[in-house]
Amino acid sequence: MLRINELKLPLDHPEHALRDAIVGRLGIDGADLIDFTVFKRSYDARKRSAIVLIYALDVEVRGEAAVLARLARDQYVVPAPDTGYKFVEAGPGAFDAARPVVVGMGPCGLFVALILAQMGLKPIVLERGKEVRERTVDTFGFWRKRKLDTESNVQFGEGGAGTFSDGKLYSQIKDPKHYGRKVLSEFVKSGAPEEILYVSKPHIGTFRLVKMVEQMRAEILALGGEIRFKTRVDDVLVEGEGTSNRQVVGVKLASGEVLATRHLVMAIGHSARDTFQVLYDRGVYVEAKPFSIGFRVEHPQSLIDTCRFGPNAGNKILGAADYKIVHHASNGRSVYSFCMCPGGTVVAASSEEGRVVTNGMSQYSRNERNANSAIVVGITPSDYPGHPLAGVAFQRELESRAFILGGGNYDAPGQLMGDFVKGRPSTAFGSVTPSFKPAVHLTDLAPALPDYATLALREAFVAFDKQIRGYYKEDAVLTGVETRTSSPIRIKRHDDSLQSLNTRGLYPAGEGAGYAGGIMSAAVDGIRVAEAVALSMADSAIPL
Numbered sequence: 001m002l003r004i005n006e007l008k009l010p011l012d013h014p015e016h017a018l019r020d021a022i023v024g025r026l027g028i029d030g031a032d033l034i035d036f037t038v039f040k041r042s043y044d045a046r047k048r049s050a051i052v053l054i055y056a057l058d059v060e061v062r063g064e065a066a067v068l069a070r071l072a073r074d075q076y077v078v079p080a081p082d083t084g085y086k087f088v089e090a091g092p093g094a095f096d097a098a099r100p101v102v103v104g105m106g107p108c109g110l111f112v113a114l115i116l117a118q119m120g121l122k123p124i125v126l127e128r129g130k131e132v133r134e135r136t137v138d139t140f141g142f143w144r145k146r147k148l149d150t151e152s153n154v155q156f157g158e159g160g161a162g163t164f165s166d167g168k169l170y171s172q173i174k175d176p177k178h179y180g181r182k183v184l185s186e187f188v189k190s191g192a193p194e195e196i197l198y199v200s201k202p203h204i205g206t207f208r209l210v211k212m213v214e215q216m217r218a219e220i221l222a223l224g225g226e227i228r229f230k231t232r233v234d235d236v237l238v239e240g241e242g243t244s245n246r247q248v249v250g251v252k253l254a255s256g257e258v259l260a261t262r263h264l265v266m267a268i269g270h271s272a273r274d275t276f277q278v279l280y281d282r283g284v285y286v287e288a289k290p291f292s293i294g295f296r297v298e299h300p301q302s303l304i305d306t307c308r309f310g311p312n313a314g315n316k317i318l319g320a321a322d323y324k325i326v327h328h329a330s331n332g333r334s335v336y337s338f339c340m341c342p343g344g345t346v347v348a349a350s351s352e353e354g355r356v357v358t359n360g361m362s363q364y365s366r367n368e369r370n371a372n373s374a375i376v377v378g379i380t381p382s383d384y385p386g387h388p389l390a391g392v393a394f395q396r397e398l399e400s401r402a403f404i405l406g407g408g409n410y411d412a413p414g415q416l417m418g419d420f421v422k423g424r425p426s427t428a429f430g431s432v433t434p435s436f437k438p439a440v441h442l443t444d445l446a447p448a449l450p451d452y453a454t455l456a457l458r459e460a461f462v463a464f465d466k467q468i469r470g471y472y473k474e475d476a477v478l479t480g481v482e483t484r485t486s487s488p489i490r491i492k493r494h495d496d497s498l499q500s501l502n503t504r505g506l507y508p509a510g511e512g513a514g515y516a517g518g519i520m521s522a523a524v525d526g527i528r529v530a531e532a533v534a535l536s537m538a539d540s541a542i543p544l
């Protein structure tokens with residue numbers, strides 16, 4: 001199999017053009033082209049009236065060696081790399097008494113459990129929230145009736161934080177072992193559309209994610225894994241002292257039950273603030289890390305489509321347009337778009353009473369009226385100094401302020417972009433109807449954030465208009481607050497064993513531990529951690 005990279009064709013090319021282009025590119029007879037598949041498809045929309053599709057293709061030809069030799073100087077025609085996943089050696093001695101425990105069933109925990117199960121290591125998964133269908137009822141209940149279940153919501157429950165999301169599956173992590181391919185393949189096996197394997201910015205959308213999560217659960221169970229829902233870990237049991245002798249020996253559940261294990265993966269996400277405290281109290285090494293704060297912004301999707309794609313707006317292959325923008329403000333702060341959701345809705349993402357936090361989601365079709373994106377300002381521990389968990393307190397403070405500004409009933413505080421920039425409260429919506437449920441309460445958003453963030457955002461909204469014409473739109477709607485852009489802490493681990501810096505047998509994993517940001521990177525981290533657990537279990541196994 002050989003790979004052709006960077007093969008460019010016009011957006012509206014006919015189907016046969018791909019075959020013709022391959023034959024032409026390789027300089028072969030049409031009869032010698034046996035088969036081909038699209039490995040990746042992206043587009044270049046810099047010239048909006050002449051958008052180009054860019055393909056990477058895996059091609060089977062007669063006389064492959066001769067073709068490769070003839071094109072040896074062509075950097076875009078190469079042998080196709082092997083992107084298949086290979087399990088690490090797990091060793092024959094691993095047995096039930098040493099069952100690994102995985103806390104959290106978001107994308108990270110799901111992949112830890114799936115890979116361990118596929119290696120025959122029968123993990124036990126503990127998830128504080130409910131099964132995904134029950135959780136969906138609770139989450140939609142909160143959006144409609146303002147009734148928050150603090151253990152079953154957008155953040156907590158089967159599937160983790162990304163379940164009610166846009167399901168964007170791209171990431172900028174380095175992935176030399178092609179783990180991302182394994183993640184996408186497992187998603188397709190569980191019901192995701194095949195195209196996620198080849199489009200450059202794959203997304204799944206909320207409803208399909210729910211079904212996929214159920215499929216993956218079924219596979220883990222079929223392979224001998226065990227999954228317990230409504231099972232919160234309230235304590236981590238550690239034996240020994242000092243940095244080299246501490247060893248995890250088990251967990252204590254909210255029910256009081258104690259579960260013994262020497263291989264404990266903590267894939268708890270960025271919202272498990274109570275569990276962060278437990279880890280800190282038990283002496284596990286934790287440090288503060290940077291994250292970002294800001295608002296969600298809603299524009300008409302048609303404005304973004306026209307700006308990005310010009311006359312090609314609405315083209316089926318291109319879909320709803322996304323954007324990525326950055327501005328370096330004069331006060332030294334970076335302002336950037338985050339988790340942009342084309343054709344989606346802004347959602348209430350609270351997991352604690354008396355606090356409001358926003359996020360975004362969409363369906364696979366991405367055909368809602370508004371484009372939404374978080375626009376956030378980068379902050380660092382120097383903005384919340386003093387304690388490893390000070391970032392958590394800072395987030396809580398901003399979310400509590402947002403609750404009050406929203407009217408104290410889980411409505412989100414909102415403001416029109418023009419009013420925010422000009423520093424006056426909003427009193428009526430314009431042409432953009434916000435999508436947030438239960439509702440948006442118009443107010444002045446300036447008190448929601450520290451002054452430095454407000455100043456940087458005001459400057460950025462105007463500056464963004466140079467990058468996306470029309471972005472500074474007087475009646476675009478801002479809702480607040482975005483605080484859970486990533487974890488406020490890092491639970492540091494060794495680079496090789498992936499175990500906690502000072503607690504053996506504890507594997508901090510995924511976004512909550514500060515080692516991922518997004519569904520794909522959390523899932524890839526899950527694979528890495530599963531391999532580390534398997535290798536450690538094989539090392540410590542007693543031969544049968």
Ligand code: FAD
Pocket residue numbers: 103104105106107108109110126127128129154155156157158159160161162163164165166167168169170231232233234267268269270271272275339347349359360361509510511512516517518519520522
């Ligand atoms: P999580 O998904 O947060 O999972 C952690 C799990 O641990 C939770 O299910 C929680 O209930 C459980 N848990 C926590 N504490 C305990 C405990 N003590 N005992 C037992 N269980 C516990 N990312 C993207 O890449 N693309 C997107 O389109 C996207 N959209 C998003 C939309 C929304 C609304 C949200 C909230 C997030 C979105 N994200 C998106 C971010 C993405 O969801 C996260 O990066 C990802 O889910 C992190 O995975 P994780 O497994 O590390 O943690």
